[in-house]
Amino acid sequence: MIRIVALRLVGALPNLAGVVVVTFLLTRALPGDPAAFFAGAAASAEAVEQIREKLGLNRNLVEQFGLYLRDLARGDFGQSLSTGQPVLTELVSRLPASLELTFCALVFATVVALPLGVAAARRPGSWIDHLCRLVTTAGVSLPTFFTGLLLAYVFYFLLGVAPSPLGRLDPVFTPPPPVTRMYLIDSLLAGEGTVFRACLAQIALPAVTMGLFVLAPLARMTRASMLGVLSSDFIRTARAAGLASPTVLYTYAFRNALLPVVTTLGMVFSFLLGSNVLVEKVFAWPGIGSYAIESLTASDYAPIQGFVLAMGVLYVLLNLAIDLLYGLIDPRVRLEA
Amino acid sequence: MRAALRHARYVLSDNPVTLAAFVLFSGFVVLAVAGPWLAPYDPLATDTARAMQAPSLAHWFGTDALGRDILSRIVVATRLDFGIAVSAVALSFALGIALGLAAGFFGGWWDRVILRLADTIMAFPLFVLAMGIVAALGNSVANIVYATAIINLPFYIRVARAEAGVLRNAGFVEAARLSGNGDWRILSHHVFPNILPPAMVQVSLNMGWAILNAAGLSFIGLGVRPPTPEWGIMVAEGATYIISGEWWVAFFPGAVLMLAVFCFNLLGDGLRDIIDPRRRT
Numbered sequence: 219m220i221r222i223v224a225l226r227l228v229g230a231l232p233n234l235a236g237v238v239v240v241t242f243l244l245t246r247a248l249p250g251d252p253a254a255f256f257a258g259a260a261a262s263a264e265a266v267e268q269i270r271e272k273l274g275l276n277r278n279l280v281e282q283f284g285l286y287l288r289d290l291a292r293g294d295f296g297q298s299l300s301t302g303q304p305v306l307t308e309l310v311s312r313l314p315a316s317l318e319l320t321f322c323a324l325v326f327a328t329v330v331a332l333p334l335g336v337a338a339a340r341r342p343g344s345w346i347d348h349l350c351r352l353v354t355t356a357g358v359s360l361p362t363f364f365t366g367l368l369l370a371y372v373f374y375f376l377l378g379v380a381p382s383p384l385g386r387l388d389p390v391f392t393p394p395p396p397v398t399r400m401y402l403i404d405s406l407l408a409g410e411g412t413v414f415r416a417c418l419a420q421i422a423l424p425a426v427t428m429g430l431f432v433l434a435p436l437a438r439m440t441r442a443s444m445l446g447v448l449s450s451d452f453i454r455t456a457r458a459a460g461l462a463s464p465t466v467l468y469t470y471a472f473r474n475a476l477l478p479v480v481t482t483l484g485m486v487f488s489f490l491l492g493s494n495v496l497v498e499k500v501f502a503w504p505g506i507g508s509y510a511i512e513s514l515t516a517s518d519y520a521p522i523q524g525f526v527l528a529m530g531v532l533y534v535l536l537n538l539a540i541d542l543l544y545g546l547i548d549p550r551v552r553l554e555a
Numbered sequence: 556m557r558a559a560l561r562h563a564r565y566v567l568s569d570n571p572v573t574l575a576a577f578v579l580f581s582g583f584v585v586l587a588v589a590g591p592w593l594a595p596y597d598p599l600a601t602d603t604a605r606a607m608q609a610p611s612l613a614h615w616f617g618t619d620a621l622g623r624d625i626l627s628r629i630v631v632a633t634r635l636d637f638g639i640a641v642s643a644v645a646l647s648f649a650l651g652i653a654l655g656l657a658a659g660f661f662g663g664w665w666d667r668v669i670l671r672l673a674d675t676i677m678a679f680p681l682f683v684l685a686m687g688i689v690a691a692l693g694n695s696v697a698n699i700v701y702a703t704a705i706i707n708l709p710f711y712i713r714v715a716r717a718e719a720g721v722l723r724n725a726g727f728v729e730a731a732r733l734s735g736n737g738d739w740r741i742l743s744h745h746v747f748p749n750i751l752p753p754a755m756v757q758v759s760l761n762m763g764w765a766i767l768n769a770a771g772l773s774f775i776g777l778g779v780r781p782p783t784p785e786w787g788i789m790v791a792e793g794a795t796y797i798i799s800g801e802w803w804v805a806f807f808p809g810a811v812l813m814l815a816v817f818c819f820n821l822l823g824d825g826l827r828d829i830i831d832p833r834r835r836t
Contacts, residue, residue, distance in 0.1 A: 232674070235676075236674065237678050266794075358764075359816040361771065361809060363771065363787075364810075367790065367793075374798060375798060383798065511776070523687070525687075526687035529680055531682050
């Protein structure tokens, strides 16, 4: 098992290197003066010169890349001009909010998409199959920022069942004591039921918004792979042997159908992390996406670079986790290694 | 050509959903071409006397905070949104197919370098990469086109590489080589036409995603600047009013954007049915 993990880790290295090289190139190898970029629009000539010195922009590209790597290794992602804080500190303090939102969205999408896909595959051509097709085609067509606004209008303004769609927690509550910095987990750890419910109410709309967008690939893939598995010989044999229908469906078919679904998770996470930015802006969610947008409007370059790098690394790590998960549920992959 | 048209008509009559999507698409094309003449009002004319009016007979989709007619702005914006998507997809089609062909046909170093390029792009969440590219290249509409083209490259590279890798050893390619054709002639006259069908399906599936992406970028304030009418930026402008009940400012541009993407996705599925040779027989 350790060998498999090590192999996968090595396999993720080229992608990680690619992410670092691209984020470096995005600033240094482009036309324009990177020093002026990082110093911001209102910087004096001295400040620009200082940054030029610090980034080593008077040296050649290879040396600059070496300096960049050294800074990264020290955890130096540069400083935000608008807040004056080191970028890494801000990213780390805001990341839990983004992760919490992303995982809630994933849970919502999985809980809806898998049963829908299975139900559609069991009765092709039935109303639930048509519903599945409608949801998958409509789901990928929804602009997340638009769905978010629509949900906020309906559930906050019209029905009044959702709390004001701004931020992670209604200001009347105090945030739970920070342990993981994910409010849902922290409030449970502290045993504060009302705060937990308030957080849940707050996260529901943004999580559903993001979930609706990624529901489509999950449901479509579940349906397709479940259809394939259900028509295979071993299912026919299991049925002929007189096994109960739920046993055939869940123990035999579903476990096998799950494999292709796990491989689509990579694409799903790409969608999730991308739409994260849009949803965080709509719901004023204080994660790393809204940090990047605030910096964009302030022409503050270091946080954006840090954000792109952090998202790239996070995505590579998530893909690694998916790979490992795949090895866990598919014994054949374990045997091959 | 006549046979292809007849075939298209046959498939369309068989498939009412694709037909509806095709009609809708034609409507959007008309708006994109003739939008400025069709719009009932000047999309930039402000009038504070009629600001924030709900939809009425005079203003079907209402007016925004500056009293501009929302319907006119949506109609005029069609050309910009479609323009961005079409040019981005055309760029990634041209570049991606060329790279993919080289990778699949020549193999070896070409293949390794080009595949690594595609993998590196795919190593990012695509929308985030697009954000980073526009932020670095500078905040303009042209750079939105480039960023959208770059994040779509890997899909075309993969399609072309997979097809070219198979066709490289096909009988007709061998025959063409034996009759004295060079590599480039084989690629452009024999391999390229044969990868067009799967590539075209990719194009139609890609268009909706390209529009979504461009609108998303302008929603967060990249590329298109106010007061230029564009669907994403119009939704962003209306976002602040939706919580206080003025829903029409964000609703109509968002709904039209959704309709456009939906139309492209349905059309993509339909086009796959028309082009896929297994359905053709």
